[in-house]
Amino acid sequence: MAELHEIDDPADPRLADYRDLRDVELRKHLEADHGLFLAEGEKVVRRAVEAGFVPRSFLMAPRWVDGLADVLAGTDAPCFVLPESRAEEVTGFHVHRGALASFERKPLPSVEEVLADARSVLVLEDIVDHTNVGAIFRSGAALGFDAVLLAPRCGDPLYRRSIKVGMGAVFTMPWTRLPDWYAALPTLSAAGFTTVALTLADDSTPIEGAVAGVERLALVLGSEGHGLSSRWEQSADLRANIPMRAGIDSLNVAAASAVACYIAAAR
Numbered sequence: 001m002a003e004l005h006e007i008d009d010p011a012d013p014r015l016a017d018y019r020d021l022r023d024v025e026l027r028k029h030l031e032a033d034h035g036l037f038l039a040e041g042e043k044v045v046r047r048a049v050e051a052g053f054v055p056r057s058f059l060m061a062p063r064w065v066d067g068l069a070d071v072l073a074g075t076d077a078p079c080f081v082l083p084e085s086r087a088e089e090v091t092g093f094h095v096h097r098g099a100l101a102s103f104e105r106k107p108l109p110s111v112e113e114v115l116a117d118a119r120s121v122l123v124l125e126d127i128v129d130h131t132n133v134g135a136i137f138r139s140g141a142a143l144g145f146d147a148v149l150l151a152p153r154c155g156d157p158l159y160r161r162s163i164k165v166g167m168g169a170v171f172t173m174p175w176t177r178l179p180d181w182y183a184a185l186p187t188l189s190a191a192g193f194t195t196v197a198l199t200l201a202d203d204s205t206p207i208e209g210a211v212a213g214v215e216r217l218a219l220v221l222g223s224e225g226h227g228l229s230s231r232w233e234q235s236a237d238l239r240a241n242i243p244m245r246a247g248i249d250s251l252n253v254a255a256a257s258a259v260a261c262y263i264a265a266a267r
Contacts, residue, residue: 142169
């Protein structure tokens with residue numbers, strides 16, 4: 001059972017995992033160096049534990065201890081309890097969801113392991129906004145996709161904001177990073193997937209027709225600014241679009257992923 005530690009000093013060195021969460025670059029450096037990630041909110045913390053991630057510690061206001069009592073009973077990780085006003089001094093923002101937890105990362109599986117039983121996968125190229133990454137994971141999980149593959153420069157699905165927006169979908173959705181950006185899509189095609197790039201290219205066709213009859217689908221999404229690189233756009237088996245009314249040419253990538261996943265699931 002977790003041991004409760006009441007703390008009043010926000011400078012306590014035991015709280016190092018939670019300090020200055022607003023500094024994205026600092027968090028990325030710390031999490032990469034120490035192999036950890038942070039979950040925020042009772043539901044997300046609970047889902048991380050249920051998915052088998054090992055907690056390093058918990059940080060919560062007194063009123064949240066009882067709500068996570070069953071989780072705390074199943075671990076030896078320490079639970080640091082401090083007033084909400086003090087928690088804000090540690091994290092740099094108001095911890096309005098009441099509970100935070102630090103977890104150890106698991107080694108990423110190979111692409112082959114992730115694809116072994118998959119019929120529908122999302123492939124993300126250089127999507128760097130953590131909110132978008134989390135939203136895409138959530139859409140994919142909700143609409144029947146089996147896995148996510150990320151290009152090397154994509155945002156971290158285990159960054160706190162990604163986890164929060166995705167409501168912990170990253171804990172249950174198999175995912176990994178692609179080791180080779182250049183040959184990624186031809187490699188997927190050789191593995192038996194039809195790669196369908198969501199793009200405004202002149203030869204793109206409405207997505208309903210592009211995915212119809214596709215048995216193993218790899219739906220390819222590009223970055224927030226420029227969309228897909230020319231390499232990925234041209235090396236995809238098919239190019240597809242979401243038809244728009246006049247005056248609007250596209251949706252935000254997270255919104256587009258939800259629409260495309262819904263259409264693909266109906267195939």
